[in-house]
Amino acid sequence: MATGTGTGTVPHEGSGTAARIGQWKATASRLALLPLRLFLGVTFVYAGFDKLSDAHYLAGAGDAASFYSQTRAARAGSPIGWTLAPALHAPTFFGLLIAFGELAVGLGTLFGLWGRIAALGGALLSATLWLSVSFHTTPYYLGNDLAYLMAWTPLVLAGTPYLSVDGYLAARAARDRARGLAEDAVRRRALLDGGIAAVALGGAGLLSGSLTAAFGREDLPPAAAPDTAAPAPQSGGPAVTVPAAQVPVGGSATVKDPASGDAVYIVQPSAGKYTALSSVCTHSGCAVNPPKDGQLYCPCHGSKFDAATGAVINGPAVKPLPHYTVTKNGEQLELGPQQQA
Numbered sequence: 001m002a003t004g005t006g007t008g009t010v011p012h013e014g015s016g017t018a019a020r021i022g023q024w025k026a027t028a029s030r031l032a033l034l035p036l037r038l039f040l041g042v043t044f045v046y047a048g049f050d051k052l053s054d055a056h057y058l059a060g061a062g063d064a065a066s067f068y069s070q071t072r073a074a075r076a077g078s079p080i081g082w083t084l085a086p087a088l089h090a091p092t093f094f095g096l097l098i099a100f101g102e103l104a105v106g107l108g109t110l111f112g113l114w115g116r117i118a119a120l121g122g123a124l125l126s127a128t129l130w131l132s133v134s135f136h137t138t139p140y141y142l143g144n145d146l147a148y149l150m151a152w153t154p155l156v157l158a159g160t161p162y163l164s165v166d167g168y169l170a171a172r173a174a175r176d177r178a179r180g181l182a183e184d185a186v187r188r189r190a191l192l193d194g195g196i197a198a199v200a201l202g203g204a205g206l207l208s209g210s211l212t213a214a215f216g217r218e219d220l221p222p223a224a225a226p227d228t229a230a231p232a233p234q235s236g237g238p239a240v241t242v243p244a245a246q247v248p249v250g251g252s253a254t255v256k257d258p259a260s261g262d263a264v265y266i267v268q269p270s271a272g273k274y275t276a277l278s279s280v281c282t283h284s285g286c287a288v289n290p291p292k293d294g295q296l297y298c299p300c301h302g303s304k305f306d307a308a309t310g311a312v313i314n315g316p317a318v319k320p321l322p323h324y325t326v327t328k329n330g331e332q333l334e335l336g337p338q339q340q341a
Contacts, residue, residue, distance in 0.1 A: 030162050033154055037109055040151060044106030044122060051099040052213040056289065058095050064254065064263035064279040064287040065299060067095035071132070073262075073280060073287050078132045096213075101125060103205045109155065112164020113197055119155035126152060133300055137284050142316040144301060165197050240335040242266060244328060247274065252291045252307075254279075255335055257324075266326055266333055267291055269308035276324035276335055277310045283317035296321065 051057045056065035063069060068091040075081040075088070087094040102125060108118030126148035134143030141147075161167050169190045176186045246253040252267045255276075263279040277296065279287045286300035291307035298304070303317035310321035325336030 033158060034163065036151060037112070037115075037155060037160060040122060040148075040155070041106045041108075041110030044102045044125075045110065046106075048099050048101075048103030048106060048209060049212050051095070051102070052209050057099070058092055060091065064265075065289045067091050067098075069263070069287045070300070073285050074133045077136055077285055079135055080128075080131045084132060098125070099213075100206065100209055103209050104202060107201055107205050108198075109160070111197075111201060112160035112162075112166050113201055114194060115160025115164060115166050116156055119152050119159075123149055123152035123156055133286060134284050137301075137316070142301070143284070165194070169194055241329075241332045242335075244331050244333050247333060250291075250294070253333075254290065257335075257338070259338075263287065264324060264335060265291055265296070265307075266335065267307055269294070274326040274328060274333055275308070276326050277305070277307070278322040278324075278338070280322075281317060282312075282319035282321060288321070 051067075056063050057067055059066040061068050061072075068088065071084055071087050071091065075084045078084065101121060105118050105122040105125065108114055109122065126145050130143065130145035130149055134145045137143035159166060161170060173186050173190050176189065177183070240255050240258055242253045242255055247266055247268045249268050249271050252265045255264050255266060256262065257264050257278070264276050265279060266274065266276045268274050277291075279296075281288050281298040281300065281303055283298065283301055283303050286298050288296040288298045288303075288305065290296070294307045295313060296305040296307055296310075298317065301316055302314065304313040305311065305317070305321050306313055310323050312318060312320055322338050324338050327334045327336055
């Protein structure tokens with residue numbers, strides 16, 4: 001009776017371990033883009049809701065933090081400045097288009113529905129923001145819009161085939177082909193069901209975004225209200241003044257630099273001490289928000305400035321905000337010239 005060593009029938013423990021490692025690597029490779037997809041999807045959904053709930057976003061030309069003012073500030077230095085003219089003529093339409101576009105891109109990416117189209121939309125939005133807002137950011141790696149553009153590229157190329165609606169539709173199409181369904185019928189069914197899912201997801205996004213815009217906005221603080229802005233005088237006209245009563249301690253009033261037309265914040269950081277700070281961020285030219293809690297915040301890239309001195313608190317900005325002298329004449333505060341750094 002022949003006896004064998006069993007090497008042909010007894011599996012080697014090492015081969016089982018190697019197989020498990022191979023399976024783990026294959027799974028990791030399939031899901032390698034999932035963290036990036038989740039990050040981009042959540043970020044763009046958040047960005048859309050954040051814009052729709054921001055009282056400043058659609059406030060118009062009188063608010064330095066509005067979509068109109070930010071676009072106007074970016075236009076002069078943008079290589080595609082000429083394409084921004086329609087946005088200045090219809091700021092509410094284009095502002096809402098961007099906000100709901102970010103919401104649609106984020107939801108499509110999160111659910112993996114028409115993933116390549118969603119990623120392409122995200123890449124176009126990021127490219128537009130890069131060319132219009134952060135193109136001149138130096139060094140370039142401090143501008144996040146270019147990084148987002150590069151981050152969308154892998155999803156444009158690979159799509160969202162795993163843990164997604166696209167993956168489910170593709171798997172079902174494969175089963176339909178296996179049971180002999182005609183190719184035209186398979187494609188028609190996948191397109192129809194994908195369209196139904198897109199309408200449902202888009203409707204949910206539109207409804208939630210509309211409710212956020214209608215009921216989720218905070219009221220404008222008095223310091224940022226459009227009626228606090230003094231009109232820009234003509235060359236050789238009267239001085240820019242504002243009642244001192246409109247500038248409480250820790251508060252601000254908005255006026256305009258007669259030379260540039262840019263918004264300027266007159267602040268009273270401590271009792272009896274007045275100064276004025278430019279609203280133009282020194283990082284990439286965006287308009288910073290009105291002072292709040294002793295700081296001025298730039299919504300474009302997150303720079304923060306001290307509301308008393310204009311000094312940089314957080315980057316990426318490295319230069320302080322330009323400041324102006326303020327003279328108190330009776331009950332009026334008069335804006336003086338911009339001071340040299």
